[in-house]
Amino acid sequence: MERTDRKLGLLSALPLTAVLLLAFVAPMVVVAIFSVMPQKVFSLTHTPDFSAYAVFFDQGYYRSLLWSLGMALASTAILLVICWPLAYGMAKVFGRFTLVLTIAVVMSLFVSENIRLFGWVLTLMKGGLIEGHLRAWTGISFDSPLYGVPVIVFGLVYVYLPFMLFPLAQGIAMVPDDTRQAAADLGATRWQILTKIDIPLAAPGIVVGSLLSFVLAAGALAESKILGGQAVIAIADDIETAFTFGQNWPLGSALSMILIVIIGALALFGVSRVDLDAIMGRKR
């Protein structure tokens, strides 16, 4: 039994591993090599000179990186606060409504994110769904909140909500009711139950949810382009520009590498601390 398991495990992992090696690991290696090539070359046969990394500091690209990381951090923090009560409801309170909520949130994921962001432009713009109707009915008008940093953060929160909500609900479901009940019987306040029991026991869900939303938000492009209208440039935007208009593949690769290293370190750190079998419900 043991031996067949071992052989079958390896065999059945093969197709996916092959896809990931050929189309995920190999491209990363290419990016890494391109990033040390001299500026504006299109092949890998030059002498490496690391000049693209110098450009990152000289020409202020680090500002885009800081903006992206800052906005990702802000949206992750906001998402934690927004999603916690809802995830608690899904895990402990709602019963059948949890299914309705899950289906509603998952279905929204299937609509391309740029259509949903464009919908927010139509909703929030001057003469849009909200301002237009308000002005027609009451005469009150307000300036459009579009094209600024807050609305970009709002867009990130909106798009990545499911990626925080579901891991969080899964994490809270792992908190045993008996433990909370015991704490309450012994006189713990709500705040104590939250900080001493709920948060530590739901930690795997919190870690996965926060990492997922932070990482995805840090590499996001559409929010700042569609909602933010270039109020600030996201790092992903700089990367895209370097590849397309700039025709500077080594620069784009160097910027990508910096983002990849930051994100990769975070992802590896988080993933190594979480027992996937426990979260996904393995029985033995």
Place this chain on the structure above:
Amino acid sequence: MPASRSTRIVLFVYGLLIIALLYLPLVSVGFASVSRARYLSFPIRKYSTKWYTSALESSTVTDLFWTSLTVAAIVTVVSVVIAFFGALAFARYNWRYRTTFQKLILLPIFFPQTVLGLALLMWFNSLGIIPTWKTAVVAHLVWIAPIATLIVAIRAYSFDPALEEAARDMGANTGTILRLITLPLLLPGLVSAGLFAFLLSWGNFPLSLFTTGADSTLPEWLYAKMVSGYSPLVPTLGIMSVAGSFVIIMVALAVAWLMRANRESKAVQN
């Protein structure tokens, strides 16, 4: 410690509010798609379906739909096959590198898709492959096959390995076990993985953006038009794309319902 009645009501209202906010932008897109004016402004004064007519008559739109559909269909079939085996390696078999494998397949999900798309573009370029919709299929697979695997793995966790062991003890070989025991047990997971794969591919744009070459998918075209200026066709095609997803979900739910009804009627006959 059951929640009090007032907590329940507050949380319930909060949940409804979040759902409403999630779908509010689609309401705006929906209204915009039936506005008659070339330059949109709310409240809408004249409604018309002329943009739908011109979208349906346009050959560009037909091409966009076919490209998106072809990519999504191929991605679905390949992802489901990969996910079937991948999920067994992920959840069922005890083998040496199982935890490493689990972590490897999470990495592409934890990865900015725009950067992945660009990395693939450079990779195809250095291999001398000219990007078309076929390279987009590969790009989608890198992201979607791991997600499909996770979905099937959830199902694989819940089945009892003793069923397979019993079959093996009675002399069934591995192929027979997979076909007669494992496949039927994982079928619900495979169906939802297929549904996810199709819909995620259908709606994806950051990966398609750099890997389709001269071809274009629907979300890609919409993005190009949104960034470069307004076209009255954007809301219309947006709604048509959403309607496409909706039809697929309804068909899948109907099939699932029919399968269950069929099984129950068989059980009654027995």
